[in-house]
Structure formats: structure tokens, C-alpha cells
């Protein structure tokens with residue numbers, strides 16, 4: 001393993017520190033605010049709007065009002081708090097105590113503090129939770145950080161009730177060209193190893209999930225449209241949005257004609273039933 005949990009915690013603590021001063025009104029999170037974020041070309045969600053749009057649709061189709069939910073590697077806590085605003089009882093888990101502090105502030109800012117608990121812990125050890133405690137576990141860009149720990153998957157499965165659902169929104173790593181470009185970008189951006197990005201979820205990791213889950217469904221998305229990465233920071237420009245729209249259209253045609261190419265897409269929504 002190239003990095004330790006302490007290094008990864010320090011990396012994310014400093015990455016999130018800039019958000020500690022976010023005013024309460026900017027922490028408002030609910031289904032409408034997330035829908036707005038998905039269409040805000042200047043916002044952080046825009047680049048992954050198809051993936052997160054699919055996540056939103058999936059989460060809102062769950063009976064959240066009766067659910068106990070774990071937001072696994074929750075980061076700034078948007079998704080966990082969204083689910084709390086839909087009535088779920090939510091546990092936010094993240095290695096970074098700064099992330100949990102912001103997540104709990106977000107819960108308070110949305111009037112759902114009573115339904116949200118925060119745990120600044122390593123998700124490789126979920127002993128804070130009982131067997132089968134959760135109906136649903138959601139992990140956005142987080143499972144690939146914990147799979148390097150030997151018992152992380154056992155722990156995740158242990159706290160999910162039989163028949164419960166794991167929903168993952170992840171970068172998809174079967175495409176050697178995309179993986180090469182990602183590695184090149186990490187090198188050029190001098191992203192430190194502490195970011196913990198060495199695993200990219202691919203069919204190998206999904207096969208591992210199949211050993212634990214009775215059913216694993218995948219919705220891969222964006223093949224040519226992964227070139228959207230080049231537009232980062234420029235999606236407010238109509239020309240850039242039009243280019244991305246054309247690539248998404250080309251993907252729809254290409255993946256419709258050649259569905260075998262779907263495994264080379266760059267993002268994936270995974271839904272697994274325990």
C-alpha cells in the first residue's frame with residue numbers, strides 16, 4: 001500500500017478546510033438544490049451531471065423515509081443530508097473530521113440534525129455500527145479509496161442488512177486509454193499520493209463485489225463524452241457545452257449500436273443487492 005490512512009486523512013482535512021467558512025445558506029441541500037446544481041454550468045456537479053443525475057433519480061426512488069442509510073466516505077455530506085431531508089436516518093462516515101464537521105453543519109442548516117449522525121472514522125473498521133444496521137449504503141467516489149484495506153468490503157457488507165442495497169457512483173476503470181490519461185493528469189498536476197487514487201474501480205473490483213452480493217447491476221456512462229474533462233472550468237461557455245452535448249449524443253448512438261463498448265465508459269453507477 002503506498003499511503004497510510006493518516007496521510008489520506010491529512011490530505012482531505014486540508015482539501016475540505018476551505019469549506020469550513022461556508023455560510024449556512026450555501027449549505028442548503030435538498031432535491032431541488034441538487035437538481036439546480038446539476039444544471040449549474042459553473043458548479044462542481046456539472047461535469048458529472050449525468051452520473052449524479054442518475055444517482056439522484058435512484059436515491060429518490062428508494063423508500064428513504066423508512067430507511068437507515070450510511071453515506072460512506074461522505075465528503076462534504078451533500079448526498080447524506082439530501083437523504084435526511086427525504087426522511088432517512090443517516091450516518092455520515094468519513095476519515096476526515098473536517099468533512100464530518102461540515103456534514104453536520106449542513107444537516108443543522110437544513111433542519112435535519114436530529115436525523116444525522118457523524119463519524120470521523122476509517123471505513124475499513126465499522127465497529128461503531130451493528131450487523132445489518134443499514135438498509136442502504138451510498139458511496140460516491142469513495143469505495144475505491146477503501147478497497148485497499150483488507151477487511152473494508154467485509155465491514156461494508158456486514159453493516160448492510162440482507163436484501164439491503166449498495167449504490168456506488170464511481171469512475172470506471174476498464175479503459176486503458178482513459179486510465180493512461182488519468183495517470184498522466186495525476187502526474188502533471190503533481191497530485192500527491194496522499195489523495196489515495198491508486199485504485200480505479202474496474203470489472204475486477206466489480207467481480208469482487210459479486211462474491212458478496214446476490215445481484216450487481218451496472219449503468220456505465222460516458223465514453224467519447226469523457227473528453228468533457230477538457231472543458232473543466234469552462235462549461236459556462238456555450239461552445240463548450242455544445243461540444244459536450246454532441247459527444248453525449250455520439251455516445252448514445254455508438255453505445256446503442258455497439259453495447260460491448262459500454263465497459264470502456266469512464267463513469268459507472270453500480271447497484272448491488274446484498
Ligand SMILES: C[S@@+](CC[C@H](N)C(=O)[O-])C[C@H]1O[C@@H](n2cnc3c(N)ncnc32)[C@H](O)[C@@H]1O
Pocket residue numbers: 005008009012072073074075076093094095096099121122123124139140141142145146196
Ligand atoms: C473523492 S472524495 C468523495 C467524497 C464524496 N463522497 C463526494 O462524492 O464528493 C473521497 C472521500 O473518501 C474519504 N475516505 C478516504 N479513505 C477513507 C477511509 N478509509 N474511510 C473513510 N473515508 C475515507 C475521503 O476523506 C474523502 O472524503
